[in-house]
Amino acid sequence: MSYLEYNTQRMPRGAAKMLHLNWALVVLLVAVACYGFVMLYSVAGGSAQPWMQPQMQRFGVGLLLMIAVAMIPIWFWRSMSGLAYCVTALLLLGVEFFGAVGMGAQRWLEIGPLRLQPSELAKITTIMALAAFYDWADMKKISRPAHVFAAAVIVLLPVLLVVRQPDLGTALLIAAAGGAVIFAAGVHWGYFAGVIGSAIGLVVTVVSSRGTEWQLLKDYQYRRIDAFLDPTLDPLGAGYHINQAMIALGSGGWSGRGFMEGTQSRLNFLPEKHTDFIFTTLAEEFGFIGAGSLLVLYLMILGFCLLTVLRSSNRFAALLAIGVTANFFLYFAVNTAMVMGLAPVVGVPLPLISYGGSAMMVLMVAFGLLQSAHVHRPRLPT
Amino acid sequence: MITRRALGLGAIMSGVTGTLMWRLRDMQLDQADAFRLLAEENRINLRLLPPTRGLIHDRNGVLLASNEQNYRVVMTRDDAGDIDLVLARLQQLIGLEDDTLARARADMLRNRPFVPVTVAERLTWEDISRVAANAPALPGVTPEMGLSRLYPLQADMAHVVGYVGPVSDRDLAGEERPDPVLLIPRFQIGKTGVERAEESRLRGKAGSQRVEVNSVGRVMRELDRVEGEQGENMHLTIDARLQNYALERLEGQSAAAVVLDVNTGDILAAASAPSYDANLFVRGISSKDYNGLLENEYRPLVNKCVQGMYPPGSTFKMVTALAALEAAETDGRERVFCPGHMDVSGNRFHCWKRAGHGRVDLVSALAESCDVYFYEMSQRCGIDRINAMSERLGLGLRYDLPMTSVASGLNPSREWKKRSRDADWRIGDTVNVSIGQGYVLTTPMQLAVMTARLASNRAVLPRLLRDPLERSLPEAASLDLRPEWLEMVRRGMTRVVNDRRGTAYSSRVVDPTMAMAGKTGTSQVFRITQAERDSGIRRQEDLPWNRRNHALFVNYAPIDNPQVAVAVIVEHGGGGSTAAAPIGRDILLAALNEGRPPLAAYPTSQRNRISAEQSEMDDRLRDLRSFRVSRA
Known part of the structure; x- marks a missing residue:
């Protein structure tokens, strides 16, 4: 089914498209962002600066960006997928050669006044490229090795470039979101069994490579793995952050210690409390009511996203929506699992809440694409 | 296909989110108390x-x-x-x-x-x-x-x-x-x-x-x-003003002075010169300063008042006199002939006056410090009685004072010599002890106590701490020395200072309300060799400092109603009458006059010199008014 098959007569036109946005989703996004504003105010010690106000401005821009992207027909985005993917790949290569080093990794690219984090961009464009690929491909052949190989190349090219920055967390998330799209497209499950099996093999190899000449990961990444496996092993070293995060989270109890009363965050026991560890402050100050309700909101967002997926009979739109949904899910799941001691400490922000520009923009654009799919979904003839 | 797989993915996502929710519930509800405790431990320090x-x-x-x-x-x-x-x-x-x-x-x-x-x-x-x-x-x-x-x-x-x-x-x-x-x-x-x-x-x-x-x-x-x-x-019982005066009066000497209240034993001053600034130690003394204090031959770190042990010399003669009186070996009026020496079991013991004192009784023997008289008395009464009287007057005792390294001195006895030297007591030992030489060693504090006991006939013990709320001063028990014996000893001590022939006549006090009694002492540090004796006794000034005699002086005043007792020792000061007695007099007068001796108490002939000395010292004395604080 191609875009020509759409009954364009029934597409909303012009300003009327606004009415066809998934407004429930918009409301949910705003609600989650508000959790973020409150927490950024709290971790700044009761001040809009330096985090809450810029974050609100960015979210406002992000909302406008989302609506703008949603207004543009989904088939336009399909035709742009290939180009966007190639530009992203070039930018990632640019980081490889000209990137600025920050936090021990090359992640930014300075283009004039712009500071670009191409790895964030790669999260969407990889999904777009995959969705476009499966839209183009013959569905009967997609389980053939050649097709699977092509899809794998689309995913692995950006993943490998991101790994080299090195940003293992983002790379794994891009790979996982890509995998979700390939899976949803209907590729034979045997391939996934094979990938998961070899992933286990890889983990074994990586762990056994430690301390040898061909060590595959940096030392700090190994230490994070150790700290993940047993945070109590080194409470003042590698496991310190995760230990303190768990103490903060657990001490919240049912209703929390009160707004701006969290001792763990206020007394600086928490690391990165405005970015990756912001969930712990939320859980500490608002308890299970606050943290649990956020998870429920996330779950509702997932639900609305899946609804969009199910209502798109267009394959590109459906797969793109799946990718966006999976990406969003992976972010909040990995982040919360990390601070609860269920996943290793990787640099993954809590979507819509953690302070940070690039991630927020990219996420809003992704939701824009999903909204575009929603607005331009096929409608039954009346 | 897409629908089915999408639903499958949705189920997985919901499942994972549910697991996260469960974990959250487990940590925040089931383990909340444990984590709360950890958070408290984190933030609270005792x-x-x-x-x-x-x-x-x-x-x-x-x-x-x-x-x-x-x-x-x-x-x-x-x-x-x-x-x-x-x-x-x-x-x-x-x-x-x-x-x-x-x-x-x-x-x-x-x-x-x-x-x-x-x-x-x-x-x-x-x-x-x-x-x-x-x-x-x-x-x-x-x-x-x-x-x-x-x-x-x-x-x-x-x-x-x-x-x-x-x-x-x-x-x-x-x-x-x-x-x-x-x-x-x-x-x-x-x-x-x-x-x-x-x-x-x-x-x-x-x-x-x-x-x-x-x-x-x-x-x-x-x-x-x-x-x-x-x-x-x-x-403390110390009078800071008097202490300051005493220490300044000892300036330049290696010396000690103790002032006691004769009735209560209150230590009014305990000065040991030279001293040091205690603040240096609080702030952490430099090794240079510390070595300077350690290597100083005047030993500033030692509290000579209670740690310094010296042969008491002639200041011990009151003990010998009382021992002889108590033993009824003399009535005190009996006269003994002093030819300037006495031979005891083959050894010749000299009197400090080569020509001899002639016939002396107890009072004049004390006044002129005739050695031969006490040689004679000690042989009559024996070391045991001298030892007992010595202890009765407070010598050889370790006082229970809140001070560092309080020494007991040495009050020698037959048992002591047997025990520590493994030798029998000899008559010569007794003769030596009778004039405060030989084995006997005392601290300035003990000499002050002895003087106070002689002046008050009370078993006073020194004390340094006082209860600021105490109303009546506790009086010590009586010493039970017979008044006529004490009267004779006191008369002897009075004549030491006030008789023209007394050894401390130049240190007399002319104001009768502060009339003073005392006793000089000069104790040998090194035995005078026969060669030196033959070549004529060398003048103290010609000897190196650390071979000169210690100068001692004990005194109390006023004579008819004793209030304070003083003991002074000037290490290697030469002679008691010249080096120690003037200091003892000044400190005693200061003690009776709120820390500043009045010029009127001195003999007219000395006032010019004393006045010059006082004005020179006034510059160094502390004005304690600024240090005074109201008592709580």
């Missing part, structure tokens, strides 16, 4: 609050030991990160010496990383504000305020009050379960003198404070505090 040390006053309320504000900078290696960088910044900020930094650095590396180490003390308010203002650039550095001991009278009270210093490992080793306050870094405890002897009362009890700290241990706020108990304030 700290000891060092108690304020008790103050020490003199008998009139003058502050002898107080506490001053002390601003210091403390640093913790754990929080500092690069300690060299932080120290360098600190140095730039408040200008510290290189070796101060080196010491702080060594301290930090030696201690465990979270132990706070004092980098610099006694900073000015400006310095401490600068450190506080630049706190962000100085991680691990905390400005603190504490109390530090201060001795306002500096050297005056060093031997009596003593000083405090940081707790050493040796201090801790002595205690079974040390007071936790001792583990506070740089906590100061008494090291010598009253500060050490009364440590348990002066120290007080530590308070505690619960504080909230942040992740690097910086105190954010105080949660609650339990105030400690301030140490007890002490009141």
Whole structure:
């Protein structure tokens, strides 16, 4: 089914498209962002600066960006997928050669006044490229090795470039979101069994490579793995952050210690409390009511996203929506699992809440694409 | 296909989110108490609050030991990160010496990383504000305020009050379960003198404070505090003004002087010269200064009043006289012929006067300090009676005083010699002891007690601490010496000072209300060789300092109603009548006149000289009015 098959007569036109946005989703996004504003105010010690106000401005821009992207027909985005993917790949290569080093990794690219984090961009464009690929491909052949190989190349090219920055967390998330799209497209499950099996093999190899000449990961990444496996092993070293995060989270109890009363965050026991560890402050100050309700909101967002997926009979739109949904899910799941001691400490922000520009923009654009799919979904003839 | 797979993915996502929810519930609801406890442990520190040390006053309320504000900078290696960088910044900020930094650095590396180490003390308010203002650039550095001991009278009270210093490992080793306050870094405890002897009362009890700290241990706020108990304030019997006078009067000598109240035993002054500034030890004395004190041949670190043991010389003759009277070996009026020497079992014992005193009775023998008279009396009554009388007058006893290293002196007996020398007592030993030579050794404190007992006929014991609330002064028990014996001894001592032929006539007092009795003593440090005797006795001034005789003088006044007793010793001072008696007189007059001897008490012929001496000394004497504090 191609875009020509759409009954364009029934597409909303012009300003009327606004009415066809998934407004429930918009409301949910705003609600989650508000959790973020409150927490950024709290971790700044009761001040809009330096985090809450810029974050609100960015979210406002992000909302406008989302609506703008949603207004543009989904088939336009399909035709742009290939180009966007190639530009992203070039930018990632640019980081490889000209990137600025920050936090021990090359992640930014300075283009004039712009500071670009191409790895964030790669999260969407990889999904777009995959969705476009499966839209183009013959569905009967997609389980053939050649097709699977092509899809794998689309995913692995950006993943490998991101790994080299090195940003293992983002790379794994891009790979996982890509995998979700390939899976949803209907590729034979045997391939996934094979990938998961070899992933286990890889983990074994990586762990056994430690301390040898061909060590595959940096030392700090190994230490994070150790700290993940047993945070109590080194409470003042590698496991310190995760230990303190768990103490903060657990001490919240049912209703929390009160707004701006969290001792763990206020007394600086928490690391990165405005970015990756912001969930712990939320859980500490608002308890299970606050943290649990956020998870429920996330779950509702997932639900609305899946609804969009199910209502798109267009394959590109459906797969793109799946990718966006999976990406969003992976972010909040990995982040919360990390601070609860269920996943290793990787640099993954809590979507819509953690302070940070690039991630927020990219996420809003992704939701824009999903909204575009929603607005331009096929409608039954009346 | 897409629908089915999408639903499958949706199920997986919901499942994972559900698991996260379960984990959250488990941590926040089931384990909340455990995590809450950990969070509290994280943020709350229990700290000891060092108690304020008790103050020490003199008998009139003058502050002898107080506490001053002390601003210091403390640093913790754990929080500092690069300690060299932080120290360098600190140095730039408040200008510290290189070796101060080196010491702080060594301290930090030696201690465990979270132990706070004092980098610099006694900073000015400006310095401490600068450190506080630049706190962000100085991680691990905390400005603190504490109390530090201060001795306002500096050297005056060093031997009596003593000083405090940081707790050493040796201090801790002595205690079974040390007071936790001792583990506070740089906590100061008494090291010598009253500060050490009364440590348990002066120290007080530590308070505690619960504080909230942040992740690097910086105190954010105080949660609650339990105030400690301030140490007890002490009141000494010392009169700071008299002590100051006595020490200045001994200036330039290696000497000691003790002033006692003859009725109560109150120590009004205990001066040991030279002294030292006790504040040096509180602040941490430099090894150069310390070695200077150690190598000084006048031994400033020793409290000669109670630690110095000297042969009492002729000041011991009152003991021999009383022993003979008690033994009824003489009635005192009996005259003994002094030819200038006496032969005892083949040895010749000389009188200090080569020509001899002729016929002397007890009173004139004391007045003129005839040795032969006492040689004779001692042989009559024997060492046992002399030993008993000596003890009765307070010699050879270790007084229970809150001072450091109180010596017992030596009151020799047959048993003592048998025990320590494994030899029999010889008659020659008795003869030597009779004039305070030979084995007998006394401290200035003991001589003062002896004099006080002779003056009061009471078994006074020296005391240094007084209860400021006590109304009537406790009087010591009677000594039960027969009044007529004492009367004769006192008459002898009166004539020592007031008779033209007395050995201390030049140190007489002309004001009858302050009339004084005393006894000079000159004790040999080295035996005079026969060769020296043949070549004519060498003049003391020709001998090297440390071979000269000790000069002693004991006295009390007023004669008809004794109030104070004084004992003075000038180490290697030459002769008692020339070196010690004038000092004894001055200090006694000062004690009777609120610390300043009146010129009218001196003989007219001496007033010009005394007046010159006094005005020279006045410049050095302390004006204690500024130190006086109202009593609580």
